[in-house]
Amino acid sequence: MREYSALAILANALSGGGRWRRAWRDPAPKEAYDVVVVGGGGHGLATAYYLAREHGIRRIAVLEKGWLGGGNIGRNTTIVRSNYMMPGNTLFYERSMKLWEELSRELNFNVMFSQRGQYNLCHSPAQMDAARRRGNVMRAHGIDAELLPREEVRRRLPYLDWSDSARFPIHGALFQGRAGTARHDAVAWGYARAADRRGVDIVRNCEVTGLEIEGGRVTGVRTTRGPIRAGKVGLAVAGRTSVVAAMAGLRLPIETHLLQAFVTEPIKPLIDTVIAYGAAHFYVSQSDKGGLVLGGDLDGYNSYAQRGGLPMVEHTLRSALALMPSLSRLRILRHWAGAMDMTMDGSPFICRTPIRGLYLNGGWCYGGFKATPASGWCFAWTIAKDEPHPDNAAFTIERFAEARQIDEKGMGPTPNAH
Ligand code: FAD
Numbered sequence: 001m002r003e004y005s006a007l008a009i010l011a012n013a014l015s016g017g018g019r020w021r022r023a024w025r026d027p028a029p030k031e032a033y034d035v036v037v038v039g040g041g042g043h044g045l046a047t048a049y050y051l052a053r054e055h056g057i058r059r060i061a062v063l064e065k066g067w068l069g070g071g072n073i074g075r076n077t078t079i080v081r082s083n084y085m086m087p088g089n090t091l092f093y094e095r096s097m098k099l100w101e102e103l104s105r106e107l108n109f110n111v112m113f114s115q116r117g118q119y120n121l122c123h124s125p126a127q128m129d130a131a132r133r134r135g136n137v138m139r140a141h142g143i144d145a146e147l148l149p150r151e152e153v154r155r156r157l158p159y160l161d162w163s164d165s166a167r168f169p170i171h172g173a174l175f176q177g178r179a180g181t182a183r184h185d186a187v188a189w190g191y192a193r194a195a196d197r198r199g200v201d202i203v204r205n206c207e208v209t210g211l212e213i214e215g216g217r218v219t220g221v222r223t224t225r226g227p228i229r230a231g232k233v234g235l236a237v238a239g240r241t242s243v244v245a246a247m248a249g250l251r252l253p254i255e256t257h258l259l260q261a262f263v264t265e266p267i268k269p270l271i272d273t274v275i276a277y278g279a280a281h282f283y284v285s286q287s288d289k290g291g292l293v294l295g296g297d298l299d300g301y302n303s304y305a306q307r308g309g310l311p312m313v314e315h316t317l318r319s320a321l322a323l324m325p326s327l328s329r330l331r332i333l334r335h336w337a338g339a340m341d342m343t344m345d346g347s348p349f350i351c352r353t354p355i356r357g358l359y360l361n362g363g364w365c366y367g368g369f370k371a372t373p374a375s376g377w378c379f380a381w382t383i384a385k386d387e388p389h390p391d392n393a394a395f396t397i398e399r400f401a402e403a404r405q406i407d408e409k410g411m412g413p414t415p416n417a418h
Contacts (some may be wrong), residue, residue: 004186011020013310015102017339021137023189023192023193023196023410024192024193024195024196024202024285025196025201025202026114026204026388027149027201027202027203027347028203029061029062029063029201029203029206029223029224029225029226030201031229032059032220032228032229032230033059033060033061033201033228033230033231033382034057034058034059034060034229034230034231034232035048035051035057035060035061035113035230035231035232035233035234036060036061036063036220036228036233036234037051037060037061037062037063037231037233037234037236038063038208038221038233038234038235038236038239038244039062039063039064039071039235039236039238039240040062040063040064040068040188040192040202040204040312041071041072041073041188041236041237041238042062042072042073042184042187042188042191042369042372042375042376043238043361043364043368043371043372043375043376043379044062044064044234044236044237044361045062045068045188045191045192045195045202045376046191046363046372046373046375046376046377046378046379046380047204047234047236047375047376047383048060048061048062048191048195048200048376048380049107049168049191049194049198049200049376049380050197050376050377050379050380050381051200051380051384052195052198052199052200053194053198054380054381054384055380055381055384055385056216056378057384060195060199060200060201061200061201061202061203061228061230062195062200062202063203063206063207063208063221063223063228064202064203064204064205064206065180065206065207065208065224066204066205067205068188068189068192068202068204068214068418069184069185069188069189069205070339071238071239071338072238072338072339072364072368072369073184073187073188073295073369073372074080074184074185074188075184075261075306075336076184076261076335076336076338076368077085077261077283077285077294077295077367078182078183078184078293079118079179079180079181079274079283079295079369079370079392080096080097080100080113080179080180080181080182080369081093081097081118081176081177081179081180081239081274081330082094082097082138082143082178082275082370083118083120083134083138083143083145083174083176083179083371084138084175084408085133085137085138085408086347086406086407086408087394088347088393088394088395088406089136089142089347089394089406089408090120090138091141091391092371092374092378092392092395093370093371093374094141094142094143095377095378095391096109096370096371096372096373096374097143097178097370098373099184099373099374099377100113100370100373101113101115101164101178101185103182103187103190103373104190106194107190107191107193107194107195107321108185108194109186109189109190109193110183110186110188110190111182111183111186111187111190111381112182112183112186112288113180113181113182114180114181114288114403115177115178115179115180116179116180116272116273116274116285117175117177117178117179117180117183117261117273117274118139118175118176118179118180118273118274118276119135119148119153119156119157119173119174119175119273119274119275119276120173120174120175120276120278121153121160121170121172121173121275121276121277121278121279122171122172122173122174122278123168123171123278123279123325124167124171125169125171127171127172127370128147128172130269131147131172131173131174132174134174135147135174136147136266137272137383138176143176143178144176144177144178145174145175146174146175146176147172147173147174147175148172148173148174148175148179148409149172150170150171150172152172152325153172153173154169154224156273157273157275157352158243158274159270159271159324159326160323160324161322161323161324161325162275166322167279167322168277168278168279168322170174173378179274181274181285181287182286182369184369185228187369187372191372191376196417203225204227205224206223206224206225207223207224208221208222208223208237208244208247209222209223209247210222210247211233211247211248211255211358212227212229212237213248213355213358216286216354216355216356217250217355217356217357218230218232218233218355218356218357218358219357220233221233221314225413228415230357231357232233232357232358232359232383233358233359234359234360234379234383235308235358235359235361235362236362236379237362238339238340238341238362238364239256239304239306239338239340239341239369240256240337240339241254241341241360241362241363242254242256242341243304245278245360246382247355247356248353248358250353250354250360250397252349252360252362252363252397253344253361253397254341254342254343254362254363255302255342256302256303256304256339256341256342257298257299257300257301257302257303257339257340257342258298258299258303258305258306258307258309258312258337258338258339258340259295259296259297259298259299259308259337259340259366260295260296260308260312260313260316260335260336260337260371261293261294261295261296261336261337262293262294262295262296262316262332262334262335263287263291263292263293263294263332263333263334263335264291264292264294264327264330264333265291265330265331265332266287266289266290266291267286267290267291267292267322267330268290269286269290269385270286270292271284271285271286271292272286273285275284275323277319277322277323278298279322279341280317280318280319280322281294281295281297281298281319282294282296282297282316282320282323283295284320284324284407286335291333292327292330294316294317294320295316296312296313296315296316296319297312297315297316298312298340298366299311299312299337303339305337305339306336306337307336307337308335308336308337308338316381317332323392324340324370338368339365340364340365341362341363341365342363342365343363343365344400344405345399345400345405345406345407345408345409346365346406346407346408346409347363347365347394347395347405347406347407348361348362348363348364348365348371348375348395348405349361349362349363349394349395349396349397350375350378350379350382350388350392351382351388351392352382352386352388352397359379359382359383360397361379365409368375374391377389378391379392381412
């Protein structure tokens with residue numbers, strides 16, 4: 001694209017940024033669109049992009065109540081992996097991985113996808129068996145997985161606690177080499193810019209306060225910036241899914257909890273991979289700035305507050321020290337939380353709803369960042385064709401009534417934690 005050539009960048013720098021083109025426009029909402037996507041997080045923006053890119057739909061709006069990147073897309077610990085084993089999940093997450101591998105090129109935006117690998121540590125023979133089974137399923141689907149014995153993990157990760165007094169001795173690990181991290185807010189910005197270039201109106205500071213439904217069909221949305229008519233409406237409001245779905249009278253099997261994350265002061269390169277502890281809900285990676293990024297478990301109460309409680313801080317840091325005692329010398333720089341839509345089986349929704357023209361994307365639990373590309377791709381397909389793609393066909397609301405749950409609840413950051 002011409003405006004991002006080296007010469008253009010130099011010209012912008014010399015003119016004090018005066019000729020810099022906005023990454024995306026700031027349009028006022030129009031009266032009507034073919035498709036309105038509610039929620040300008042990673043999933044909403046990706047959906048709008050693929051609706052325009054893959055399905056040629058032209059009149060699309062993304063309505064975001066705050067700013068882009070203010071939700072969970074900008075709050076997560078950026079881990080991307082496809083080590084799922086339940087039918088319904090495995091191929092979906094691998095589709096996402098393949099889209100990640102091309103994403104910077106696809107969006108012409110560096111999302112800093114770094115395939116540094118992930119170790120899921122095992123702390124008992126039973127966990128090794130479970131990891132072997134997961135790895136076999138992955139390999140049977142053409143997904144990379146290696147089961148590593150204790151000595152090999154010790155050789156690669158010497159800084160873990162290998163002493164005889166380790167609280168939970170490490171028996172081995174399941175390793176996915178293609179897993180890694182990406183820069184989370186760049187994903188939002190990249191999709192936003194690419195969607196904007198395809199004519200999508202990204203309308204910020206526009207909260208959806210109601211859904212217009214006539215004769216069992218959605219006809220538009222009510223917003224803080226006035227009513228907007230829409231042929232179809234897609235909900236992608238992670239953290240607020242049950243609240244917004246309730247506007248259409250839908251009661252979902254979702255509970256909202258907080259998930260916290262932490263970053264330490266920056267240090268020299270130490271951890272060149274992602275490590276998930278198997279004895280507690282804890283995982284760690286190192287950001288490109290040098291801070292160690294630590295993730296913990298859910299705060300055990302319902303909340304939309306986007307800030308967590310101290311018991312989980314203590315739990316996470318205890319886990320960190322049990323795994324890596326040397327971390328005790330580091331200081332925590334910041335911690336924060338995001339609101340998680342926890343479904344009862346740990347798997348998401350990408351589906352039609354009982355209301356015609358209203359589509360649902362949500363219930364991402366701890367794990368929606370890695371899903372962003374495939375989620376947008378499959379949700380766009382579902383909205384455009386009014387039917388699911390085979391890769392998201394299992395992610396229905398009805399699965400709970402039909403006893404077809406995809407119970408991979410332990411597939412938070414640490415699949416064998418629960
Ligand atoms: P969001 O960015 O939250 O987007 C939803 C948007 O909807 C928000 O911007 C919100 O403002 C908007 N909205 C809500 N209500 C309305 C309304 N009424 N009108 C208009 N707009 C509205 N996943 C991983 O895969 N790997 C990880 O390592 C990982 N770590 C995590 C760590 C933490 C601490 C947290 C909090 C989450 C983590 N996740 C991780 C989960 C992941 O971040 C989420 O599942 C995913 O980002 C959710 O999708 P989203 O990006 O679309 O959400």
